[in-house]
Amino acid sequence: MSAAPVDLPRWADVAMVPLVSVAAALLVAGLVVVGIGENPLEATALLLRGALGSAEGIGFTLYYATNFIFTGLAVAVAFHAGLFNIGGEGQATVAGIAMAIACLALPALPGFLAAPFAILAAAAGGAVYAFIPGWLQARRGSHVVITTIMLNFVAATLIVYLLREIIGKPGSMQPETPDFPAQAVLTPMHQWLTPFGIDLPSTPLNTAFLLALMALVAVWLLIWRTRLGYAIRTVGANPRAAAYAGISPAAVTMIAMAISGALAGGLAVNEALGVQHRLVLDFTAGYGFVGIAVALMGRGHPAGVGLAALLFGVLYQGGAELSFDKPAITRDMVVVIGGVLVLFAGALDGLFRRLVARVLRVGGGAA
C-alpha cells in the first residue's frame, strides 16, 4: 500500500504486523481509559469477563462477530480487486429494504423457502447497490470511494422515507416495518441446539452465524481457488497486466463490487431476519465502517477476517457489559479502538512494518 515496502518474513507479515497494531491500539484505548479516570486493567478484566466469562456472553460475542464477519468480508473482497468499498452501510441498508419488501409484499412461501428467499433478496439488494458504483467506476470513471460515500447517504434518506411512507408499520410512530412472517425468520442458536441436549441461555445468536462461517470459506475458495478469484487478484495487483492477459478490469470491478455488496447484505440478514424480525431504522449502526478495520486487520484473508471479527465481537459485547459497571466507558470505545486500528494497521502500515523489521533484525543479530 505504501511505497518502498520493507521486506519481512511471511510469518511476520501475517502475524506480527496485525498483532503489533492491535497491541498499540489497545494501548491507546487504555490511555483514553486512564484519561477519563478509570483503571484500564480493571476495565480489561471486566470486558473479558463480560464477553467470554459465560455462555450468554459468548453467545452475544458470536452474534456481534457475525455482523463483523459479513462487513469485513465485504471490504476484503473489494480490496482484492484494488477497490475501496466504503459503502457497506448503504449496501446493508438497501439489502435490508429489499429483504423487508420480499418478506412483506410477497405471498407467504412455505417455511423451507421463505428464509432462503429473504436471504437471497438481501444479497441481491446489497449486490445491486454496490454494482452501481462499480459500474460508475468501470464505465464512467467516477471513483468508487466517493460514489459509495454519497450512496451511503442516499440509502440513509431512502430508508427514512420508505419506513415512514411505504413499508412502515401502519399506525406506528416508530420507524419500523411490521413483523416479518414467522416462517421467514431465522432460528435462534439456543433453539437449534436444544434437540441435541445442549441447553444454552437465550441470546441473539442465530443461524446467520453459520451463514457467516460459510461465507468465510466461500470467500477463501472464491479468491484463491477459482478463475474469477484469480482475475480479481490480478486486477487488484495490476489492472494493466490483467488487461494484457485478457482479463477485463471493468468486468472484474463490477463483479467484485457486486459480491462485496452481497456480503454486506449479510448484516441485514443477521440483524433484521435473525434478531429484530423486522426492519428498523439505523440497524446498520456503524458495523459497515468497523468492517474496514476488520478487513485491514485481517489482511484481507478470511481467516484473518474471522479472527478480527471475533476480536471486535469481544470488544462489543465486553464493552456493553463494561458500560453497565463503568458508565463512563461507553461502547463508543470500540469505535475509537477501530479508528486507531484503521490508522495503525492500514495507514501507518509502513511505520509498523519498519518497527517489526528492526526488532527482528536486532533479535537475529543477537542470536
Place this chain on the structure above:
Amino acid sequence: MDLLQTIAVVLDSMIRLSIPLICAAMAGLWSERAGVVDIGLEGKMLIAAFASAVAAFVTGSAWAGLGAGILASLALALVYGFAAITWRGNQIVSGVAVNMLAAGLTVILGNAWYGQGGRTPSLEGAARFGELTLPFAGWARANVPGLGLFYDEVVSGHAAPAYLAFLCVLVTALVLKCTRFGLRIRAVGENPAAVDTAGISVASLRYGAVAICGVLCGIGGTYLAVAQSAGFLPHMTAGRGFIALAAVIFANWRPWPALGACLLFGLLDAIAIRLQGVTLPGIGLVPVEAIQALPYLMTIVLLAGFIGKATPPKASGLPYVKER
C-alpha cells in the same frame, strides 16, 4: 407573511446552513489542490465542534471556544498528515481513521466529563457567538424598500464565524490564484515531481495545506456547536463534511464555484426544512428526503460525467515518492 419576507427568511436560513459547508469545502479544497484527498473533513469538524463547546463552556468565552476548536482540528489534521504524508499511507484509509477516532472520542469524553450521553452543557451568553447586527441594518429595513429587508434579514444578523467563513473564501481564492505559495500548492497537486525538482519540499507544502485544512475545519465545527447550536451533540456534523466534499467536486476544485455549490446545498437544506410536513397542490406531502438526498445524487451524476466533467488535481490521492 408576504412572499418577499418568506424568500428573505429562506435565504437567511440558507446562509446559516451553508457556513459549516463553506468552511469544510475550503478546507477540502486546500488539501485536495495539494494532492491530498481528504475524506476526514467530517471527523475534524466533529472534534472541533466538541472541543469548542467544551472550551466555551469552561471559559465562558466563545472566542476561546473557537481557539480550542481550531487547535483540536489542527491536531487531528497533523495526525492525518503524519500517516498520509510522512508514512505515505493510503489517504482514504487515513481519512476513515480520522472520522472513526473523532466519532468515538467525542462521545466517550463528553459522556465521561458531563454524563449526558455525550452532550456538553448548553452554552449561554458570551459563551456563544451572538448575532452581529451590521451597521444601518435597521435603518435600511425601514427606509430602503426591498433591498433593505434583504440586507437586514440575509446579510446582517449572523455570528462572527459566519463572516469569517466568507472571508476565508476570499483569502483562499486570492492566495491560491495570486501568490507564490498558492502556485506551489497547486503545482504539488498536479505534478509533485516537478516541484521536487525545483528544490521545494513536497512534504512541507502538503503539510502546510493539511494544516490550513485543519484550521478551516476547526472554524466550521466551532460554528456548528458554538454559534448555530448552543453546545455539542453526538454526531452533530451529520454528514456535512461529506456534503462539503461533494461541493468541492461539484465546483471542480475551484474556490468561488465551491462557495456557490455550498450555498446551493444550503438552500436545498433550508427548503427541505421549510417544506417539512407541507402539502403542495399536485405533489401532496413533499418528500423532504428527496431534497435532502439531492446533493449526493447530483454529485454522483456529475462524477459520472453526465453533466460536465470532474477533473481532480492530477496527483490527488497519490503519496509522493522521491525517485531513487
